[in-house]
Amino acid sequence: KAGVTQTPRYLIKTRGQQVTLSCSPISGHRSVSWYQQTPGQGLQFLFEYFSETQRNKGNFPGRFSGRQFSNSRSEMNVSTLELGDSALYLCASSAGLGDTEAFFGQGTRLTVV
Amino acid sequence: QQPVQSPQAVILREGEDAVINCSSSKALYSVHWYRQKHGEAPVFLMILLKGGEQKGHDKISASFNEKKQQSSLYLTASQLSYSGTYFCGTDAGNTGKLIFGQGTTLQVKP
Numbered sequence: 001k002a003g004v005t006q007t008p009r010y011l012i013k014t015r016g017q018q019v020t021l022s023c024s025p026i027s028g029h030r031s032v033s034w035y036q037q038t039p040g041q042g043l044q045f046l047f048e049y050f051s052e053t054q055r056n057k058g059n060f061p062g063r064f065s066g067r068q069f070s071n072s073r074s075e076m077n078v079s080t081l082e083l084g085d086s087a088l089y090l091c092a093s094s095a096g097l098g099d100t101e102a103f104f105g106q107g108t109r110l111t112v113v
Numbered sequence: 114q115q116p117v118q119s120p121q122a123v124i125l126r127e128g129e130d131a132v133i134n135c136s137s138s139k140a141l142y143s144v145h146w147y148r149q150k151h152g153e154a155p156v157f158l159m160i161l162l163k164g165g166e167q168k169g170h171d172k173i174s175a176s177f178n179e180k181k182q183q184s185s186l187y188l189t190a191s192q193l194s195y196s197g198t199y200f201c202g203t204d205a206g207n208t209g210k211l212i213f214g215q216g217t218t219l220q221v222k223p
Contacts, residue, residue: 004154031209042115043155043200043213056210090154097209102145102202104154 002027004093004105012111018079021108025072025093032074033102034066037088046089049074078110086112114138116203118214125191125221133186133217135201144177144184145202145211148195155200158186191221 005024013019025032034046045058049068068074088109092102116137123131143162147155161177172189188195198218202211
């Protein structure tokens with residue numbers, strides 16, 4: 001069974017640009033969550049999608065957005081990049097809600113210069 | 114609110130035991146435990162649902178005290194492979210929204 005796949009693995013962008021990250025969940029999983037991980041802030045919840053609907057949202061500015069497609073693949077977009085957006089972005093997929101385990105992808109390392 | 118983990122860091126010798134605690138200011142529906150090694154993705158360890166159950170596999174177990182809104186992860190007879198950062202993630206209402214603690218770094222030395 002293939003795991004969670006995130007692309008690209010590494011990305012370097014310039015301030016002011018926008019970026020799109022992709023996450024393919026485990027086959028059959030309909031929930032995809034996104035997290036930002038930085039040394040100072042730890043794992044911060046961004047948002048969670050289930051069957052193409054955003055069910056939960058964290059405390060991030062509107063520059064961070066996402067969507068989920070009918071095949072459960074999800075994308076995350078960050079517009080007008082700032083230096084502080086440099087982080088490891090992780091997605092996790094699960095079959096259900098908070099009572100089921102979540103599997104993380106390897107992440108996308110975003111560096112904003 | 115982010116759950117609080119303690120201790121922040123712990124250093125052990127192989128074979129020693131450790132306990133990592135996770136406390137929340139909110140009532141919890143579930144607690145999830147993950148381990149992350151440097152440069153790798155977090156790996157699922159176990160999930161505990163409200164009801165005060167205890168779970169375990171191999172030499173790693175966990176408990177969940179719903180009333181105290183606390184969970185503890187127990188690592189017995191630690192092995193070198195246990196080194197990493199341990200995170201607890203909490204879900205207040207079976208929403209699928211996991212809020213993680215700041216992590217506990219565990220280092221096991223020979």
